[in-house]
Amino acid sequence: MEYIIVNKDNLEKEHICCAISNNNDIQVSSKKNWLKDRFDDGLVFLKSIERGKCFIEYIPAENAWNPLDANGYMYIDCLWVSGSFKGHGYSNDLLDACIKDSKTKGKLGLCILSSKKKLPFLADPKYLKYKGFEVADEADNGIQLWYFPFDKNASKPMFKECAKHPRIEESGYVLYYTNQCPFNGKYVPIVEATAKEHNIPFKAVHITTKEEAQNAQTPITTYALFKDGKYITNEQMNDTKFLKLVSNKKL
Incomplete structure (x- = not known):
């Protein structure tokens, strides 16, 4: 599988995986406008060159749109591989690319939202555990913050008090x-x-x-x-x- 990074230069011509209609579709235009304003904050959108849901989106945790105390970590907004793309190791490819990039950028590790049991639009906890992630924090509603530290001595990322x-x-x-x-x-x-x-x-x-x-x-x-x-x-x-x-x- 070949992958491509979506950025300001190619955003208009590339599809964004979870919404692959034309740029006039409100779903596409709203997402692309949101992405356009996040690239300067360090957001990375890596996807398959094929049309379909096969991508990872991540951003330095300091700039994540979530109430986190996770300075120094890379936060994964979304890791989504579905349909005919499942079962080929593409999730591993995307996650490995994120890990490599995050290490190059001097990050402490990765963090991502999940839960005890798989919920819609959240990462699969079984997959995260398989890849070496652990639970760092949990809110009262069962939403968990999982993390993958690059150094065992790295501090755990946490939810801000307002979100717990x-x-x-x-x-x-x-x-x-x-x-x-x-x-x-x-x-x-x-x-x-x-x-x-x-x-x-x-x-x-x-x-x-x-x-x-x-x-x-x-x-x-x-x-x-x-x-x-x-x-x-x-x-x-x-x-x-x-x-x-x-x-x-x-x-």
């Missing part, structure tokens, strides 16, 4: 999200419209700066849905999923 106890002081459904995930550009407005149509109290909070993300009351900022102050899920919703979730919460 995910809870907000608002009633109804409240969604915190960023444009890091391209699906939000399409589906957040759909859920907003669905909630309005069915008279469901719903508020979407768009996190638009690194400072907001690094001080959020949730370890996950890409997509974090709360109900009556309590964290519910990080799984992206469409209209059908949202209505089903609301129905189940009423039982």
Whole structure:
């Protein structure tokens, strides 16, 4: 498999794996605009030259859009290999490239979000354990910060205190999200419209700066849905999923 790094010079012509439509698609344009502003912060987007979901996205933890105390580490935003690309060792290729690059840049190690059991849009804990990652910290909602230190004496990365106890002081459904995930550009407005149509109290909070993300009351900022102050899920919703979730919460 051949890989290519997406940067400012080729961003417009390269597809971004998880959204491979044209640049006029809101999912593609929102993600590419977000990436464009992150490259100067050290973000790396490495992907297969083939069309499909086979990529890794990582950034120095100091610039990650998550509430972390992980200075000196490289934070992996997303490692995604799916479909026909699975089972060929491409995840290992991408992770090895990240490790090599991070060591060259003098990082202490890697860190990434996961959980005890596999959750949608989070790294598989079984794979992380297989690759030598360990749990460094865990929030009350079960979201874990895993790490892979290059030196056994390196300090552990941690969640900031604001993220360890995910809870907000608002009633109804409240969604915190960023444009890091391209699906939000399409589906957040759909859920907003669905909630309005069915008279469901719903508020979407768009996190638009690194400072907001690094001080959020949730370890996950890409997509974090709360109900009556309590964290519910990080799984992206469409209209059908949202209505089903609301129905189940009423039982």
